Amino acid sequence: MNYHISDRMASLQPSAIREILKATSDPSIIPFAAGNPAAEAFPAKEIAAISAEILEKEPITALQYSITEGYPLLRESIKDFACRHENLFHGDDALITCSGAQQGIELTTKCLCNEGDTVICEDPSFIGSLNTFRSYKTNLVGIPMEEDGMNLELLEKALKENPSTRFIYVIPNFQNPSGYTTSLEKRQAIYALAKQYGVMIMEDNPYGELRYSGESVPSIKSMDEEGIVVYCGSFSKIISPGMRIGYVIAPQPLLAKIIVAKQASDVHSNIWAQMVCDRFLRSTDMDAHIAKLNDIYRRKVSLMTSCMEEHFSKSVRFTRPEGGLFLWCDLPEQVDMMGFCNQAVQNKVAVVPGIAFAVQPGSHTHSIRLNFSTPSDEGIVRGIEILGKMTQEF
Amino acid sequence: MNYHISDRMASLQPSAIREILKATSDPSIIPFAAGNPAAEAFPAKEIAAISAEILEKEPITALQYSITEGYPLLRESIKDFACRHENLFHGDDALITCSGAQQGIELTTKCLCNEGDTVICEDPSFIGSLNTFRSYKTNLVGIPMEEDGMNLELLEKALKENPSTRFIYVIPNFQNPSGYTTSLEKRQAIYALAKQYGVMIMEDNPYGELRYSGESVPSIKSMDEEGIVVYCGSFSKIISPGMRIGYVIAPQPLLAKIIVAKQASDVHSNIWAQMVCDRFLRSTDMDAHIAKLNDIYRRKVSLMTSCMEEHFSKSVRFTRPEGGLFLWCDLPEQVDMMGFCNQAVQNKVAVVPGIAFAVQPGSHTHSIRLNFSTPSDEGIVRGIEILGKMTQEF
Structure with missing residues (x-):
């Protein structure tokens, strides 16, 4: 049957990045694409x-x-x-x-x-x-x-x-x-x-x-x-x-x-x-609780950025955020950004292509988003090495 | 400020029965208006x-x-x-x-x-x-x-x-x-x-x-x-x-x-x-679990309908449902149904006027809905006595 889908939902297409995001559920892939809080941050x-x-x-x-x-x-x-x-x-x-x-x-x-x-x-x-x-x-x-x-x-x-x-x-x-x-x-x-x-x-x-x-x-x-x-x-x-x-x-x-x-x-x-x-x-003393979370994330973001400084090509610019869960990297203009993201998944690292966040789907972007809260410390070190090697080949 | 509300939500007006439904949160009022499962039915x-x-x-x-x-x-x-x-x-x-x-x-x-x-x-x-x-x-x-x-x-x-x-x-x-x-x-x-x-x-x-x-x-x-x-x-x-x-x-x-x-x-x-x-x-043996719930509700609906048979005016017709949580009562045509519901709240019994369920808000209806799962057994007996006395005055 050909279902009648409302105009509002018919125009909302599954995005081209779906396959990359799906990869985040594969435990063998290092998850820089997610936005999950760190497991150790939950007051379980x-x-x-x-x-x-x-x-x-x-x-x-x-x-x-x-x-x-x-x-x-x-x-x-x-x-x-x-x-x-x-x-x-x-x-x-x-x-x-x-x-x-x-x-x-x-x-x-x-x-x-x-x-x-x-x-x-x-x-x-x-x-x-x-x-x-x-x-x-x-x-x-x-x-x-x-x-x-x-x-x-x-x-x-x-x-x-x-x-x-x-x-x-x-x-x-x-x-x-x-x-x-x-x-x-x-x-x-x-x-x-x-x-x-x-x-x-x-x-x-x-x-x-x-x-x-x-x-x-x-x-x-x-x-x-x-x-x-x-x-x-x-x-x-x-x-x-x-x-x-x-x-x-x-x-x-x-x-x-x-x-x-x-x-x-x-x-x-x-x-x-x-x-x-x-x-x-x-x-709960919420300020103390949040300070503990921020200790976890401060360490993780600092680990990720220091690894990036060590391994990434100098042609890649990235933010050093004062908070939150994400880093934003600008790849050099000539790089095929989607190709880079697809290659990263092949290499067992999931990142999100910047185009996913563009207000107009057809926009040009050469950025990618990295998350540092979800991966383990070992995952951060290994994943950034892998991505770094890829940036050295630009 | 005069807020711009979307057409879809602007046309969704708070209903005339809101005050009656609000009354269900007053513990001194017998709750025949709600649709809550019985407290004793929860596998807590x-x-x-x-x-x-x-x-x-x-x-x-x-x-x-x-x-x-x-x-x-x-x-x-x-x-x-x-x-x-x-x-x-x-x-x-x-x-x-x-x-x-x-x-x-x-x-x-x-x-x-x-x-x-x-x-x-x-x-x-x-x-x-x-x-x-x-x-x-x-x-x-x-x-x-x-x-x-x-x-x-x-x-x-x-x-x-x-x-x-x-x-x-x-x-x-x-x-x-x-x-x-x-x-x-x-x-x-x-x-x-x-x-x-x-x-x-x-x-x-x-x-x-x-x-x-x-x-x-x-x-x-x-x-x-x-x-x-x-x-x-x-x-x-x-x-x-x-x-x-x-x-x-x-x-x-x-x-x-x-x-x-x-x-x-x-x-x-x-x-x-x-x-x-x-x-x-x-x-859980779900069939056994559900059989226990149905024992509770069978007893409650039977208590309510037998009280209604005893106290209600014969001019009121009501359903004897084989399941679910609700009874539907047709008041005589000449009765002011909204007036009846308002009077019931005054008398400490909340019921829902049938107009609440009409597909077209302006429809004529002389029905009311009664719920038997929420009230206690004592509440059912007392509430039906009160409503019954009201129906005897038609």
Whole structure:
């Protein structure tokens, strides 16, 4: 049978990089393509103890239907956590829990965008979000990403040229895939432009807590006196991605619609996991916990970059991110980037071709993304040697 | 600020019954409005033991990112479970796990329907699904529900008149809200009509295992030689709704799109809960487990209907369902149904006005829905006395 697929989904094609990404499930391949937290970063024992106590003392609450907005105690403890260093709530802002930040991005897009409306994104940007925007048939406009955030002139040009822009999508901290952090000046300028042109900002901050060096920069949401920023947070990188707990902070009138959308999407997120997350936040010194994670990742990124300095051809430029999980490498212009990625898999190292993150699929790119949190230390050393040898043959 | 809400979500209004449903969270109100499994039906001890073992032996698998299609072992064990009494797989049918059957319904709608395409539904039907269809701006056509399933003449008329129909949505077993079960003859006829008119069927079967009396009827999916039926199942009613584990069985070309949609929606469902569900299915005699649940519900529905026979005015007709969680009551034509529901809440009993389940919001209805699984036995006796007294004043 020839199935009638909706226009929005028919146009979302499985990407050319699928085979490379599939390779990450082969244990003989060194996984620089994934984005998984390090196995040693999971507070598994603490979660097991908390879970056992919940299932002993409150099994019915943990197993029964719950409310769409999220477990009330968790909404409180997330608010305390998210606001411990800066204020993310203004005016009538409120918070819901959802199934990872990804679901927050999806529900917000569903509530804000008609088909054909414009979403302005950093270019390159996170493929998961780009596919969500595409799945609602929005018009994607990419703004080139620079080391201190998106190009402001091109952002303003895009806002002028696209009056049906609904929001600007930014990952201001240790952006996926580039690893770049948007400067305070650019955050202020992006906020001012959004205000001037009457569009919203979707601030996606999954990596913000993973800062290994340098000074933290205030989030755009902390400047939001006008109620124009939707903030998406996640516990995937600091507690557990498998539990699928994220959250959205947004002005109440918009959040009310997001709740209706979530009810029609999955009723509510796993309530047991919400209770575990709540108890973990309440019983843990989160700054100390995050400092331990950052010790793990600081060591891993430093191992990877020092191996790259030793083995990589000097013709390859790469970022030295202050946090997050990714390195971005620019191969020399003349190199066949896709050929390089395919050859790497042949050599048992999986990396992601930069084209995966391009806002327009046909774009030219000669970059690749490397992840340092998933592989073991031995994997990092061996994998970079293999890639390094390949770069020496350019 | 005046937020720009997408047309699809702007038209999805909070319903007039919201206040009544909110009342169900007030513990002083007898909850005939909810649809929760009975607290005593949860296998809490077994789940606690399974969970502890998983978090001890495989903590990283339970806490790490997983694949969108669902935990491979669970997909196998669901297949074995769902097919233990009938064959639900034909041709290239495959299965994914999702966050409750609700998400299966949502993803399938997103993949099959453009805005303006028609979905044909039983009328009345489950409000959660209706809102999902509305959230994609589909054209909803309701077919009156009869005691043995939807009216076939009107179904064929609707298929003729709506050439852009994408699927027929049916809850064949103990339908929510009516409690009616579609007969084998009507299932065959609905399948034949779908085939003839080239449309798909979405078969939603959350209550099928909860049969307290009578003979089970083959599912429509078991007849599906043409690959036109999408089957949505759930463990919410037989293991735990809080875990949010459901599944979709569909032909592979459609399922491939549903997977892409799920990836853009929440990446994957909570993997810990998927592992618990898998181990529970593998270690439990499911027929014996379900027989125990049905003992609980058979007793509760029989208590409720016998109290209704004693206390209710003879002018009220109500269903005596062979399974599921709901009773449907027709109040006399002259009664102000919304007034009755509001008065019931004043009297500390929450019921759902039938209008909540109407395919067209402005429809006339004089029915109400009662749930017998959530209230305690004492609550059933007291609540029916209160409602009975109200019906005696008609």
